[in-house]
Amino acid sequence: MDAPPPLLQIEGLTRTYGRRIGCKDVSFSLWPGEILGVVGESGSGKSTLLNCLSAKLEPTAGRVLYTDRHGRAIDVWAASEPERRMLMRTDWGIVHQNPRDGLRMGVSAGANIGERLMAVGERHYGGIRREAETWMRRVEMDLDRIDDAPFTFSGGMQQRLQIARNLVSKPRLVFMDEPTGGLDVSVQARLLDLLRGLVTDLGLSAVIVTHDLAVTRLLAHRMIVMRRGEVVEAGLTDQVLDDPQHPYTQLLVSSILHP
Amino acid sequence: MTNAMREPLAGYNFAYLDEQMKRSIRRAILKAVAVPGYQVPFGSREMPLPYGWGTGGIQVTASIIGAEDVLKVIDQGADDTTNAVSIRQFFARTTGVATTERTAEATIIQTRHRIPERPLGPGQIIVYQVPIPEPLRWVEARETETRKMHALQEYGVMHVKLYEDIARFGCINTSYNYPVLVNGRYLMAPSPIPKFDNPKMDRNPALQLFGAGREKRIYAVPPFTSVKSLDFEDYPFDVQHWDHCCALCGAADSYLDEVVTDDRGGRMFVCSDTDYCGERRTAGHVGAGTPVALAAEAAE
Known part of the structure; x- marks a missing residue:
């Protein structure tokens, strides 16, 4: 059987800030429908890596190859800027750690969800509205909040709105930076549940950056562990978490509290 | 003149x-x-x-x-x-x-x-x-970004503003600088x-x-x-309409200003284009003249 090509292929990705290293020589592949967790302590280069992958920060060296809907391989950083921005708006979704970075705080929830549709040329108000309502329901938000601005929402709702806003354009690949950061435990659990459901329903691929191993355990199929900008361990999630090989991963796993 | x-x-x-x-x-x-x-x-x-x-x-x-x-x-x-x-x-x-x-x-x-x-x-x-x-200043505060949006013709976000109008007011309420x-x-x-x-x-x-x-x-x-003018398929672009004609020249096709004439609710609608109004009056057009009193309307 012919295996489909990987959705995302990272080859020797390096980003330095002057003499400081952001991330160094990172390589991996992401397959369709797969969720990859990136874990590591603060300052280990997780966010630098994510920004390089999601076309927000140009890497110093290395390549990011993306296979689009038509099976074409696109070298993300060699592609033209319009092409890259088009990818970011259509095929990709980016869920930021801080909803303020990912949402328009001043415009209504409906407009936030509809923005991507309008960006790709949807010009029917009723259609946009219906789609927004569908997505409000899918992320379990009350429909009567559709005309309220996100700054009136709780942190958990803002995060769910951000997810709806990204998924409305039916992306194939979603980048998430600490999607549950700053939320309390019960809200985290519900959000994770929601994410797991959506990802399975839509057959999404995702790269999730987090320092919370529980998130990785729940969502990710495979994971990589980063330290000081380098990947120290990679493998299946259960394998890495249950039988960590690298001393740093062992430290990381053993530092979780088990209530 | x-x-x-x-x-x-x-x-x-x-x-x-x-x-x-x-x-x-x-x-x-x-x-x-x-x-x-x-x-x-x-x-x-x-x-x-x-x-x-x-x-x-x-x-x-x-x-x-x-x-x-x-x-x-x-x-x-x-x-x-x-x-x-x-x-x-x-x-x-x-x-x-x-x-x-x-x-x-x-x-x-x-x-x-x-x-x-x-x-x-x-x-x-x-x-x-x-x-x-x-025009994009309302949606994007950075000049570098708005220039890029112009260069790449990324104008979809402008419709977000129009969407907000319809969501809030039921119609595109932007009335100037459209x-x-x-x-x-x-x-x-x-x-x-x-x-x-x-x-x-x-x-x-x-x-x-x-x-x-x-x-x-x-x-x-x-x-x-x-x-x-930008619009939605189901909310096409439309201009302002008035229930009145110009009180001075009777024009029904011009942009009207509402002028308050006294402190008892009296008001009148007159052409905002003074030259247009003057020309019509010279040509013999006459409007209703009298101020439309709010009180009179309320009595009806």
């Missing part, structure tokens, strides 16, 4: 600005005409009046005005408001050109907030005073004219120039260029 030419003020260059400055502005205008709707940066100068009073429009007018021109200046459609009078006087004194209040007689019309009701003809130039030239797409390419702020005037910009035989003094931008719509 037309005031004849007279000697320009001694000690000043023709039209206040020096010749090099006028040339540099004309170069910006040429580029703006060549790329309809594109905002061309220019070296805006200090003018003898504050920013926000029409310094951009004045600099554009100063750079294109010649001794043979006839100038009309309007503010909110009227020729006799402070801003219009002082700008007209400024050019009368620094150039000595003839000025007029008649739309038909003018070769250059500098305007704030209105396009005259009488259709403009070929050879006429209308100069708009623009406070904020960037965003337009020029020549199918550049998104443009038509300056704070009412959307009532937007259709007049489309394929207008006159040259339309826009000057923003504080923001240092010039843009243009050449004659017979398409200017399309």
